[in-house]
């Protein structure tokens with residue numbers, strides 16, 4: 050029997066949508082029925098490809114009676130308004146990370162979906178990746194004792210990928226803390242149980258041509274005394290994928306000839322406007338679509354990932370990898386393989402579907418995502434004020450719903 054399909058309307062057909070498209074197009078539980086984006090070339094392409102409707106505003110998309118779920122993939126400064134528009138029409142929401150720019154916006158979004166009685170999932174983030182979920186299950190089994198310390202580290206060329214101006218302006222949600230700590234903190238909170246009590250951090254902002262945070266180092270303390278260190282560089286010439294078997298963030302085997310490609314592409318852009326246009330051109334419906342950075346590589350049986358992660362438990366070290374989970378015990382090292390599925394990022398649809406169709410409480414709901422965002426904002430505040438920042442909006446990790 051074919052599954053009940055969720056009718057999805059998309060707000061924002063940019064890079065995030067381009068990365069989610071292989072999931073949304075291939076998962077039999079999803080039907081793409083409508084979209085809105087000011088880029089007419091993108092909505093025209095969407096309408097033709099999916100036999101779907103193109104709307105000229107978020108309000109019209111949300112008022113479309115066939116749309117059950119709105120996937121909000123617009124820039125994060127618009128997330129709060131777009132989630133409010135969806136909730137006002139009684140639509141469920143999948144909203145991209147980071148959830149919003151401010152904590153006040155996160156609260157408004159949670160209130161709006163609560164009032165409307167609809168469900169909201171925040172993601173994709175790499176804490177959905179199957180090796181992370183399996184590591185969490187292994188921790189939950191109790192076989193290795195309590196988590197004592199987590200280390201997460203990733204070096205990328207994030208800051209040199211093509212950007213809109215606001216992506217390089219911290220006030221408007223730009224820089225690696227908003228966009229990349231959202232992944233890393235979500236992973237670390239999930240593996241550590243969720244309840245972070247305080248944050249101490251330093252941030253790096255050292256390229257005058259791209260005036261926002263490009264790097265950070267942070268220490269997180271959990272309520273049970275466990276602690277975590279997080280390091281991220283988006284200035285990377287060193288490539289953190291080298292510590293993940295040469296597999297890219299998107300689960301592809303990387304082409305070594307691609308070294309320096311992002312910086313070379315950026316060097317072709319004469320102005321911020323030209324850079325934003327070049328970014329849009331590489332997105333869905335754009336003239337240079339198909340050349341999307343980061344997707345380049347050879348397909349292999351590997352999961353997506355977010356760099357090096359090591360969880361030190363009382364009786365073992367656990368290391369999620371693109372191919373599975375490596376368990377370093379007292380008597381040896383065991384690799385527990387995790388085959389991939391046909392649909393990348395299927396875990397996001399599992400959770401969305403379970404919430405909307407099955408009425409199952411989600412892990413990646415608005416309160417979970419707000420707690421992750423609180424950590425990210427505390428990281429910025431700690432670096433600015435040179436002190437520990439205590440946290441107040443943390444929630445414990447729920448057990449993942451069955452796939």
Ligand SMILES: NC(=O)c1ccc[n+]([C@@H]2O[C@H](COP(=O)([O-])OP(=O)(O)OC[C@H]3O[C@@H](n4cnc5c(N)ncnc54)[C@H](O)[C@@H]3O)[C@@H](O)[C@H]2O)c1
Nearest residue numbers: 061062063064065085086087122123124125145146147173
């Ligand atoms: N989960 C991931 O892996 C991932 C990857 C990239 C981006 N993101 C997130 O996705 C969001 C979008 O970032 P992006 O890189 O895709 O940006 P982008 O610039 O590539 O795409 C944004 C799209 O939204 C459209 N848009 C702008 N205003 C709109 C409006 N009022 N209504 C409808 N569409 C509108 C733009 O025309 C563009 O097509 C951000 O929050 C970002 O952090 C997530």
